Amino acid sequence: MRTLLNNCRIVNPYGEMPFMENGSILIEDGIIKELGILDPTIQVDETVDLSGETVLPGMINAHAHLYSALAVGMPFPKGNPTNFTEVLEQVWWILDLALDKDSTRASYESGLIDHLRHGVTTVIDHHSSQSFVNGSLQLLVETAEKLGLNISGAFEMTDRNGDKIFQDSLEENLTFHRSFIQSDTVRPLIGLHASFTLSDESLQAISDALKNESHWGIHIHTAEDKADQLDAVNRGYKSTLDRLNHFGLLNKNSLVIHGIHFVEEDLKIIKDTGAMLVHNPSSNSNNRVGMTPNETIQQCISGLGTDGMQGNMLAEAKEGTLIRSGHLAGGETNVNYAELLFNNNPEIASNLFGRKIGKLDPGYAADLAIFDYTPRTDFNENNWIGHTLFGMETPSDVMTNGIFRIRNNEFIEIDEKDILSNAEKQSQQLWQKMEKIL
Numbered sequence: 001m002r003t004l005l006n007n008c009r010i011v012n013p014y015g016e017m018p019f020m021e022n023g024s025i026l027i028e029d030g031i032i033k034e035l036g037i038l039d040p041t042i043q044v045d046e047t048v049d050l051s052g053e054t055v056l057p058g059m060i061n062a063h064a065h066l067y068s069a070l071a072v073g074m075p076f077p078k079g080n081p082t083n084f085t086e087v088l089e090q091v092w093w094i095l096d097l098a099l100d101k102d103s104t105r106a107s108y109e110s111g112l113i114d115h116l117r118h119g120v121t122t123v124i125d126h127h128s129s130q131s132f133v134n135g136s137l138q139l140l141v142e143t144a145e146k147l148g149l150n151i152s153g154a155f156e157m158t159d160r161n162g163d164k165i166f167q168d169s170l171e172e173n174l175t176f177h178r179s180f181i182q183s184d185t186v187r188p189l190i191g192l193h194a195s196f197t198l199s200d201e202s203l204q205a206i207s208d209a210l211k212n213e214s215h216w217g218i219h220i221h222t223a224e225d226k227a228d229q230l231d232a233v234n235r236g237y238k239s240t241l242d243r244l245n246h247f248g249l250l251n252k253n254s255l256v257i258h259g260i261h262f263v264e265e266d267l268k269i270i271k272d273t274g275a276m277l278v279h280n281p282s283s284n285s286n287n288r289v290g291m292t293p294n295e296t297i298q299q300c301i302s303g304l305g306t307d308g309m310q311g312n313m314l315a316e317a318k319e320g321t322l323i324r325s326g327h328l329a330g331g332e333t334n335v336n337y338a339e340l341l342f343n344n345n346p347e348i349a350s351n352l353f354g355r356k357i358g359k360l361d362p363g364y365a366a367d368l369a370i371f372d373y374t375p376r377t378d379f380n381e382n383n384w385i386g387h388t389l390f391g392m393e394t395p396s397d398v399m400t401n402g403i404f405r406i407r408n409n410e411f412i413e414i415d416e417k418d419i420l421s422n423a424e425k426q427s428q429q430l431w432q433k434m435e436k437i438l
């Protein structure tokens, strides 16, 4: 199958050809074959005229929690949590205990729709539904396949709901890993909630279980709050990552999330093991846990994630820029959030999925976000950051692996209204259930 997209503005940040007006993109079997000024008589199966449209690479969310998709507008807990641990205890650990199969499916569907709507075509998810463990990651894959996204899944293992659920979660991660490690569009990771909710015995059990597996990597929250580092120190380790490294759990396929309170030892371990960091500015701000230091972001391959806050990566990059600016003195340099989104996330996703994802270069997956965007100022190779973060909003068309999933603002294969009305119904039941657990 060969498709030719014509007459588009191509914005390919950090790619081989970062900017082009009136360009063409040739797609063959889901992969970008060629782009630039192409021979108009080229033989193809389908030609699409994109006059007036701007094409960006399909974006990647490097840390998502689709399970929290039904939390939008949820009542604030009556206990009025005052710190990070209380927020977990009164909100997220109640939500993930209340989710059953139907509400989990509704969360996946509505959460993935939110991502696709915003041109996000690859989601690296960190899942938790503690009362629905077995088969939860298989359900994630089925939902992502129906919508056409590239998906990475991991089930958050934790001790907080007892040994049976911990063992089931370990089994779920291993089954998922063995079933999908060869897949092109699914990337299994081994999910751990965080160091402070796992005992040494549990970390040893995870480490033992991975001894006979290959290509595994873990996905875990680290040093999000000072409490995580303090817990590791109280158990006799130098830091959270020192503890994970002690059990042999870190490698170049592993994602460590947040790292706000990393100490020098953590940065050294990241360097030695090749583990990747993911920064989530809107969530960190919302949870009031502090701000990842510029130096930490610059010293690691830092990706950008939303930590369940949203499916809109352009908004996350913009908000990250603004949140950090609010803490900087005039003249100080901000982190380049566009680089995290358009350079580091593609590097992370390509490493994990074992194929090229996230740029508009030959050989990359044909994942595209196409915007019907008429700029009110000159748009050129030097000011694309301003236009992408502060001008462009929602794409009119989205393609994944060479197939249009959204065309002229409409989903092609799925009934969006149906999914959203089911999500609304499920959210009501879920919130009532949470109230009973509290």
Ligand SMILES: [Zn+2]
Pocket: 063, 065, 126, 221, 257, 307, 308
């Ligand atoms: Zn998270």
